[in-house]
Amino acid sequence: MVISLFLILVARPLSVLIALAPFKMRMRRRLYISWVGLRGAVPIVFATYPLLAGIDKANMIFNIVFFISVSSVLIQGTTLSVVAKWLKVSLPEKVKPVTDLEKILEDLPKSLLQEFKIKKKSFAAEKRIIDLKFPKTAFIVMINRDGEYIRPGGSxxxxxxxxxxxxxxxxxxxxKVDECLNRPEE
Structure with a gap:
């Protein structure tokens, strides 16, 4: 237990901090990486070599390495988010990228979105938007023309x-929109 705590709290963070010295990085990030540590299953794999070779006390070596690895994951792994917030290196809660359409939707009080395709014989084909008497309760937010998006205007x-x-x-x-786009010629 003493060996595990020494490795987790002193040896590994110090060695990682020293290893990161040549890199241009903020100290808070260095400290966080030092806490996270550069570890993995490699020590456990290496500890199996003495077992396979039949060396005396290989079981004890394996048990110590395994305990240190597991305790490291439990102690440091469960505290990663807390330490990241404490060092102010955590990412914001919402990382999901926002699309252009979602930005438009956030600013408008409307809540439903639907696509309408202009047919060849549609009333709206070859007409300006302003001439359609489009319902005031709906907005054309974008037009997809041959795979390119156009921001519509009245003209x-x-x-x-x-x-x-x-x-x-x-x-x-x-x-009402469908009726406007597909009504008979006047």
Whole structure:
């Protein structure tokens, strides 16, 4: 137990800290890496060699190495997040990357998104958005035209095969959008 604590608390952190000295790194990160340590299953594998060779007291060597490795994982492994927060090197809780569409959705009070494809014979084909009398309860947030995304404006002319990404509050709003895009010629 004394050997394990010495290795976990003094020897390994000190040796890792010294090994990291030549690298340009903030001290907090060095301390964290020193606490995490450079370890793995290699010591346990090496401890099996004396067992295989039939050396005296090989069982004791293996047991000591195994105990130190397991206690190291238990003591240091369970404290990693606490030490990272204490040293202020932890990542923010939410690391998930935010897409452009999610950024738009966050800023708008609408909650439903639906795609509408402009058909060749659609009323909306070859017309400007402003001329469509689009429902005020829905927004065209993006247009996918031949794999490229376009930010729409009132003067944007819709082409056949365009895919409109429409944001609205209710399914009824989407029904109005569909009616607007596919209504008969006036």
């Amino acid at each position: 944007t002319i819709l082409q056949p095969a365009d895919v409109l990404m429409v944001l609205a509050d209710t399914q009824e709003d989407f029904a």
